[in-house]
Amino acid sequence: MSVMKKNGFTLAELLIVAMIGAVVMGAIYAVLITNQRTYTVENVRVRGTQSMRAGMDILFAELREISPAEGDLLGMSGDTILVRVPREFGIVCSVTSSLPSYQVRVAKLSDEGFAVGDSVFILADVDTLQMNDDVWVTARVSAATTGGPCDAALSDSSQTLTLTASGHAGDTVFPGAPIRSFTRYYYGTAYLYYGQYFLSRWEPGGYPEGLVGPLATDGLDFTYYDADGNTTTTAEDVRQIEVKLRVESELRDAMGSQVKDSMTTRIYTRN
């Protein structure tokens, strides 16, 4: 007997194969689509979380050093804040002359150091035995030169600064007095790149500089609290600043909900 060869499929076989194939492909497609959507949604979530975290880090670093009691909180609203942000830091090693301008040699404790034109605060100790007469006076750096350490035992280099002061005289500033430069900045959201909102900062009269984003349209809230934990609108009384950041996307997750997230923290001002 010869073996009979089968060439081709019956219609029934084809239909069954097509049906099974369609079912399997459909299932795979569904899995793929779900995975892709989940991946995209998670990607957006992660980026949003990272943006908020980076934004919190920036605001945490900038706001915790301000001194509301000394008037560093210049403006406060629900979505924007204007502050004097401390920058360079040094400690006076010696005072070499007095008003109208006086020179101080400072141990430079920050990377860049002071520059001509910087606005600075310097502690006037007045009576060294008293605490309650100590006052921070403002001055402007009119000359700055860099030199070796104030003392061989100190690793930090020094700067000799000529300061033009208002208020207290140079003879109320003594060795050991801290000195800090500062910059005025607004922090808020601004409508920037690709038509999106970013956490931004800008000097008064300047243009916003995007820092972190994109955020939601109402992506930044500030709430101000006093030492007792009550909300306050008096700048000098502020001791805590609650910051809330929000992100959102047009995307919807597998449950059909819009992808959005928020992060809240309270910043205790240290000074």
Add this chain to the structure above:
Amino acid sequence: MNTIRTHTGQGAKPTVEAGEGGFVLAAAAFGLMVVIVLVTGGFFMARQEARVGVANVQAYDAFYSAERALAELSGANWDPSTYSALTLMQPRTLYDTVDDAAIEIDITRFSQRLYYLEATATMINRGEFSGASRKVGMMYKLFSADLLPPAALTTRGPTEIRGSAEVHGSDTNPSQWGALCADYGNDDKPGILSDDTTQVSGGNNHTLTGNPAVEQDTTINDSTFLKFGDVEWAQLVAMADKTIGSGGTTVISESAPVLNGDGTCNESAIYNWGDPTSASNPCSDYFPLVYINGSARIQSGGVGQGVLLVDGTLDLRGNFVWHGVVIVQGTFETQGSGNRVLGGVMASNADFDAQSLVGGSVVTNSTCAASRAILENSALTRVIPVANRSWVDISAIGG
């Protein structure tokens, strides 16, 4: 795909037939591959996110550990005698471990009263996440009761300097203290500051010098001897390291340094008031706040340093050496020779009795002795952050 079919029967041989070509398996494999790639990507992202989160936590832990280290050192762990003796601008580094953080603190004294503390915390024992580090700095001011006497002898009412007694307002450092006095400057004061100089009198052999020798200050009143800046007499009494007597007159035969068996200073011995005469004695940096409840007669000599508070009359009968501040609510009297007070005496003489310094007693103004007596007593002195803007995030400014 080819398949193998086995036929049974006579003469049968296995044959390989043309496949019934399909794509389901290939499509399924491809789909699985895509799924695996997506899952791997998602897992990678989640892991990255988790790592970023954990790294942030480490950074915050380091930050708060550094802050905690500063708070602890400037609070309960502040040692006034050690840190007041630091040479200016010569940092001293301390090391410690707090929880999972290795702490390094630099203490730098920039002036007599201003200190800069910088703490670096580095996380350890956190496996692959060890190494996060943060540095914060803080400026502190040494705050103390305002007990520096305005003259060698500040008093009121009748005051006699007789015999060979001496009162000097020129600023004099204790000869044994040497470099310990290097940072206290020079502040010559009146020999005697009185509310009424007409009541100050002297014998033939006494010596009275100063800038000026005698000065009048009509504002001297009870509060001059009861209120010292923000600190009141009752608060000083409450802070005393040692309380002696119970209202009457206590006779003290000899005060002298006492050592423990291991050679350290025995600060609990009631008549150990430190040793001003030898900078190498273990009690040389012990400056107690001694309160005598009532009056005291100190006889048979003795030594001491710090702040001596006397409710009633203080009567020195000879060879008593005190470096620091003496505040007496009653009268201050000396007899015999060898009494030496270096620092300053404030005698209220509230009853305006006649008080007399006779014999070979010497009272000399010493800013160094008075300052050390105050600054090196932990009850009288503590470090407080300077007014606002004392805190600096050094990590943030790249220092």
